Amino acid sequence: MEKFDCIVVGAGPSGNAAAYTLAKAGLSVLQIERGEYPGSKNVQGAILYSDALERIIPEFRDEAPLERHIIEQRMWVLDDDSYIGTHYRSDAFNQKPYNRYTILRAQFDKWFSEKVAQQGVLVICETTVTDLIMDGKRVVGVRTDREQGEVFADIVILADGVNSLLAKKAGFHPELNPGDVALAVKEILFLPQESVESRFNVNEGEGVVIEMIGKITQGMMGTGFLYTNQESITIGVGCMLSDFKKERIPPYLLLERMKNHPAIKPLIQGGEMKEYTAHLIPEGGLRAMPQICGDGWMIVGDSGMFVNAVHREGSNLAMTTGRLAAETVIDLKRAGKDFTSANLASYRSRLDDSFVMKDLAKYRDMPGVFHANPQFFTTYPELLNNAARTMLTVDGGDKKSKEREILRSFTRSRTLPGLLSDAYKMWRALR
Amino acid sequence: MLHIVVCIKQVPDSAQIRVHPVTNTIMRQGVPAIINPYDLYALEEALRIKDKFGAYVTVITMGPPQAENALRKALSFGADDAILVTDRAFAGADTLATSFALASAIGQIEKNMPVDLVFCGKQTIDGDTAQVGPGIAKRLELELLTYISSIESVNAAKREIVVQRRSEGGVQVLKTRLPSLITMLEGSNEMRFATMPNMIRAAKTKVSRWDRVAAGIEDVSNIGLKGSPTVVSKVFAPSPKTVKAEMVQTESNDPQDLAASLLMRMFTKFPQVREEIARSAN
Numbered sequence A: 001m002e003k004f005d006c007i008v009v010g011a012g013p014s015g016n017a018a019a020y021t022l023a024k025a026g027l028s029v030l031q032i033e034r035g036e037y038p039g040s041k042n043v044q045g046a047i048l049y050s051d052a053l054e055r056i057i058p059e060f061r062d063e064a065p066l067e068r069h070i071i072e073q074r075m076w077v078l079d080d081d082s083y084i085g086t087h088y089r090s091d092a093f094n095q096k097p098y099n100r101y102t103i104l105r106a107q108f109d110k111w112f113s114e115k116v117a118q119q120g121v122l123v124i125c126e127t128t129v130t131d132l133i134m135d136g137k138r139v140v141g142v143r144t145d146r147e148q149g150e151v152f153a154d155i156v157i158l159a160d161g162v163n164s165l166l167a168k169k170a171g172f173h174p175e176l177n178p179g180d181v182a183l184a185v186k187e188i189l190f191l192p193q194e195s196v197e198s199r200f201n202v203n204e205g206e207g208v209v210i211e212m213i214g215k216i217t218q219g220m221m222g223t224g225f226l227y228t229n230q231e232s233i234t235i236g237v238g239c240m241l242s243d244f245k246k247e248r249i250p251p252y253l254l255l256e257r258m259k260n261h262p263a264i265k266p267l268i269q270g271g272e273m274k275e276y277t278a279h280l281i282p283e284g285g286l287r288a289m290p291q292i293c294g295d296g297w298m299i300v301g302d303s304g305m306f307v308n309a310v311h312r313e314g315s316n317l318a319m320t321t322g323r324l325a326a327e328t329v330i331d332l333k334r335a336g337k338d339f340t341s342a343n344l345a346s347y348r349s350r351l352d353d354s355f356v357m358k359d360l361a362k363y364r365d366m367p368g369v370f371h372a373n374p375q376f377f378t379t380y381p382e383l384l385n386n387a388a389r390t391m392l393t394v395d396g397g398d399k400k401s402k403e404r405e406i407l408r409s410f411t412r413s414r415t416l417p418g419l420l421s422d423a424y425k426m427w428r429a430l431r
Numbered sequence B: 001m002l003h004i005v006v007c008i009k010q011v012p013d014s015a016q017i018r019v020h021p022v023t024n025t026i027m028r029q030g031v032p033a034i035i036n037p038y039d040l041y042a043l044e045e046a047l048r049i050k051d052k053f054g055a056y057v058t059v060i061t062m063g064p065p066q067a068e069n070a071l072r073k074a075l076s077f078g079a080d081d082a083i084l085v086t087d088r089a090f091a092g093a094d095t096l097a098t099s100f101a102l103a104s105a106i107g108q109i110e111k112n113m114p115v116d117l118v119f120c121g122k123q124t125i126d127g128d129t130a131q132v133g134p135g136i137a138k139r140l141e142l143e144l145l146t147y148i149s150s151i152e153s154v155n156a157a158k159r160e161i162v163v164q165r166r167s168e169g170g171v172q173v174l175k176t177r178l179p180s181l182i183t184m185l186e187g188s189n190e191m192r193f194a195t196m197p198n199m200i201r202a203a204k205t206k207v208s209r210w211d212r213v214a215a216g217i218e219d220v221s222n223i224g225l226k227g228s229p230t231v232v233s234k235v236f237a238p239s240p241k242t243v244k245a246e247m248v249q250t251e252s253n254d255p256q257d258l259a260a261s262l263l264m265r266m267f268t269k270f271p272q273v274r275e276e277i278a279r280s281a282n
């Protein structure tokens, strides 16, 4: 029977970060991934935040499959046929080392996994972990769907992504609440490199991100996004699962409508669809976070709800939690200490000291506020867009009257106390 | 103990190959590599012989360094040893040069442990020639058995093997002596599910890498592009489909409405269908 220092379940960014860090410190690591190869199960097209990866593989820029570095961020608030928004573009983002990149997850995860294997991790694919093996309250190994499938370790790191069945089965994790997860659908649309660059006004290697909020989600709590890759565009939309359930809007139809928005359509025109995927994102934030470690086990990445939904940051929290979990294990091992719940608590304090918990704490009220106040996704986008149109239409009306008309439109639909209360709620949630 | 060598090849998964919509060339990027499916029948058959009669199974492939993944997979199914024959000098090989290189490498394997059986798939899905197996047999003077659908028995002591071979008229039952080379037909067996200990062993095993010299080849004129007389006179892509799928949508999304909308569209496009239906209804 095989026994390892550590078993890592899952080969997404969090599992790879953990496995890499552990093996680099000389621990024996077995990593188990159910996909055909690492990345095969992962939603394509994403933003990579350099910092988190740089702390694990400093030279990643020379090797990793990266698409474009981002030099411009657009934030759009959409009405049915218009948008109002801001664009921020800076040549500072063209200074090396670049800060954010677009990537294709299938390729990126595969590369990351090769690095992990080079560190000496035994990476096993096409194998599903079905159960945690317990000795009393302590996790001592995992059971897989293969014959003679039991393997043992001093510590098991759960990096199995959103909706961790293992954590649920073991009772570490309650059933996911549909109000705490978003369902996102996205597509990769193929376009020649020249079209991407001319449509988005960028040079070779440079990229643009568009974040969208408003009518595209048809009143549901959610956002849309668009990223430019080397010769394709990632476009997608995600809303809370509970809202999809309530509104009974098929997700693909939502995306189809979004693609037909007059501001979006010309950007993606002629794009050949390469890939359509749907995936859950844990967006419950700090309030929905499960217990993250116990006797012989730890949770990292999506399975621990480590996602900052407001900034659409996930992979960087995944990598950071993976690395911090690994560092906790390495330190305990070096000190000759056991992986008990009490000793592993230092994982929590490492997280508290990092941006991970600080950011999640900052936005802990966000999900609740947005849930209770759908006007942020419907009424306000409409009001803002109408205001812009009123001001920009030259029709003989004087500007003062126009201003009054705009103000009236706001108070009419939200009332003055309503407006004040909305502003207060936003301020509280973002504080 | 019987010694079986299984030749495998890593090929792009043809089910997942896409054609570049603009340039019409094959997009290899992102296409997963798999073991040539026919080779899996060969490997499984070898492993079954191992289970029944006891055998040492060596898998071999000639290919780029990434082909190591295919060998590792073969190890996880239960092969005992794996050899990757890899050298820039092999690049551009056709079936003649490939069979030369593999035969030479098997000759080297034999120096450590005599080989009783060589297994190959019927053909590869990326080349479809079915020439490499016979090429190896001829060079190593092995009894050649192609398109084999099952192995009836192997007698190591009498050095005999009995196989079933599918032919046009029916099934031939053939007996021959060892050493022989067998190319396996598809559908003859089903690859096993690797056990966890074998998965771990495969991940741990160091795959041997043989360059040209280790494979016993001194003269480069028989390998790679130089040893490949095949001439590819033309490559063309079939013209892509110009008809695109249409999406049927209605406001309500009600199945009834959707069906009605679909029928309406069909009738407008193909009036003869409508007439046909009307006629048969009368």
Ligand SMILES: Cc1cc2nc3c(=O)[nH]c(=O)nc-3n(C[C@H](O)[C@H](O)[C@H](O)COP(=O)(O)OP(=O)(O)OC[C@H]3O[C@@H](n4cnc5c(N)ncnc54)[C@H](O)[C@@H]3O)c2cc1C
Pocket (backbone or CB within 6 Å): A009, A010, A011, A012, A013, A014, A015, A016, A032, A033, A034, A035, A038, A039, A041, A042, A043, A045, A046, A047, A048, A049, A127, A128, A129, A130, A159, A160, A161, A162, A166, A184, A185, A186, A236, A238, A279, A280, A281, A300, A301, A302, A303, A307, A312, A313, A314, A315, A316, A318
């Ligand atoms: C549409 C969408 C867009 C996103 N965009 C971004 C973005 O732009 N930037 C960003 O930073 N983040 C983004 N995210 C979030 C990001 O994808 C995740 O936060 C990140 O992938 C989490 O990494 P992980 O390793 O925890 O989980 P995953 O990447 O989900 O990996 C989990 C792995 O575990 C495997 N696994 C699961 N169960 C088992 C089992 N029982 N046995 C064996 N293996 C198992 C799975 O196959 C999978 O490979 C996005 C998410 C979605 C859905």
